[in-house]
Amino acid sequence: MLIDGHGRTVNYLRVSVTERCNFRCQYCMPEKPFSWVPKENLLSFEELFLFIKAAMDEGVDKIRITGGEPLLREDLDTFIKMINDHNPDVDLAMTTNGFLLPEAAPRLKAAGLKRLNISLDSLKPDIAAKIAQKDVLSHVLAGIDKALEVGLKVKINMVPLKGINDEEIIDILDYCRQKGMKVRFIEYMENRHADESLKGMHGKEILSKIKEKYTIRALGREGASPSFNYIIEENGYEFGLIDPHKHDFCESCNRIRLTAEGFLIPCLYFDEAMSIAEHVKKGDVEAASQVLAKVLKDKPKENRWIEGEMEEGQEVSSRAFYETGG
Ligand code: SAM
Numbered sequence: 493m494l495i496d497g498h499g500r501t502v503n504y505l506r507v508s509v510t511e512r513c514n515f516r517c518q519y520c521m522p523e524k525p526f527s528w529v530p531k532e533n534l535l536s537f538e539e540l541f542l543f544i545k546a547a548m549d550e551g552v553d554k555i556r557i558t559g560g561e562p563l564l565r566e567d568l569d570t571f572i573k574m575i576n577d578h579n580p581d582v583d584l585a586m587t588t589n590g591f592l593l594p595e596a597a598p599r600l601k602a603a604g605l606k607r608l609n610i611s612l613d614s615l616k617p618d619i620a621a622k623i624a625q626k627d628v629l630s631h632v633l634a635g636i637d638k639a640l641e642v643g644l645k646v647k648i649n650m651v652p653l654k655g656i657n658d659e660e661i662i663d664i665l666d667y668c669r670q671k672g673m674k675v676r677f678i679e680y681m682e683n684r685h686a687d688e689s690l691k692g693m694h695g696k697e698i699l700s701k702i703k704e705k706y707t708i709r710a711l712g713r714e715g716a717s718p719s720f721n722y723i724i725e726e727n728g729y730e731f732g733l734i735d736p737h738k739h740d741f742c743e744s745c746n747r748i749r750l751t752a753e754g755f756l757i758p759c760l761y762f763d764e765a766m767s768i769a770e771h772v773k774k775g776d777v778e779a780a781s782q783v784l785a786k787v788l789k790d791k792p793k794e795n796r797w798i799e800g801e802m803e804e805g806q807e808v809s810s811r812a813f814y815e816t817g818g
């Protein structure tokens with residue numbers, strides 16, 4: 493079993509397979525193109541799997557593939573199959589922007605993927621294009637339909653932004669309810685790579701919008717999930733709110749992140765990371781496990797996103813979401 497320096501059991505590994513992306517979401521990536529990590533610096537699936545296998549043998553039973561956009565990495569279904577073949581009981585999920593899903597969903601399902609989280613910030617083509625900086629909506633909606641059709645469990649992630657998609661919270665909620673998918677509203681997390689002019693909505697504001705149409709009741713957190721669940725009294729639909737500015741899920745944090753270059757990241761907010769790249773390239777699993785032990789020992793107690801408006805001079809997380817996979 494993996495235990496961190498604060499006594500928390502870590503059983504959840506998020507693996508970013510690439511930091512590249514076919515979108516440029518305003519809240520995640522800089523507007524101007526920038527240089528990507530050279531392809532030769534990326535760990536191969538075999539190298540990533542060497543570490544993942546060791547982590548699974550130590551008690552990791554929940555794995556999420558993420559990115560950047562994970563579907564940009566060739567042969568992703570082979571990688572998924574490697575993990576699933578090692579332990580078919582592992583809760584194997586992926587987070588994607590959905591653009592490439594119409595073609596990929598059947599292969600992913602056949603390889604053993606169980607669940608998908610798909611990002612959907614708007615049901616309006618022009619707003620979706622403004623956020624992703626590309627005309628994406630029809631592909632994403634077709635991707636959602638394909639994933640449901642092949643029998644993948646789907647959750648939707650939406651990041652509400654003031655003056656951009658904040659009037660669509662109820663539309664997205666109703667769309668997800670009609671399709672039998674859970675939606676999770678994620679508070680915008682300020683970071684240095686995002687468009688500076690963006691204003692996120694805090695959890696209370698998101699809930700107020702929903703209360704304009706529905707009566708809601710708090711259900712609470714599901715285990716170690718960062719999502720706080722609510723139920724709509726009128727129709728029994730359950731949705732989630734991820735509010736990292738509150739930190740209250742940090743005390744049950746069960747996760748660790750591995751980037752495509754082989755950095756182990758103990759907390760989404762902080763820059764701290766340690767590399768296992770050299771070790772897995774040499775096939776030295778023992779040395780990689782020692783790095784993991786050190787990272788777990790030093791895992792921070794909580795993130796530093798604060799409630800309320802950002803103040804001038806206040807520290808902003810420099811962590812890039814497209815590297816860590818959110
Ligand atoms: N490209 C995939 C996608 O968009 O679903 C996976 C990677 S993306 C970094 C993972 C999740 O992080 C997405 O649901 C995205 O909305 C969320 N995300 C990215 N930047 C964020 C930010 N600044 N605040 C809150 N959520 C963010």
Ligand code: SF4
Nearest residue numbers: 513515517520560589
């Ligand atoms: Fe790409 Fe996902 Fe970041 Fe959007 S949120 S730019 S889709 S990695």
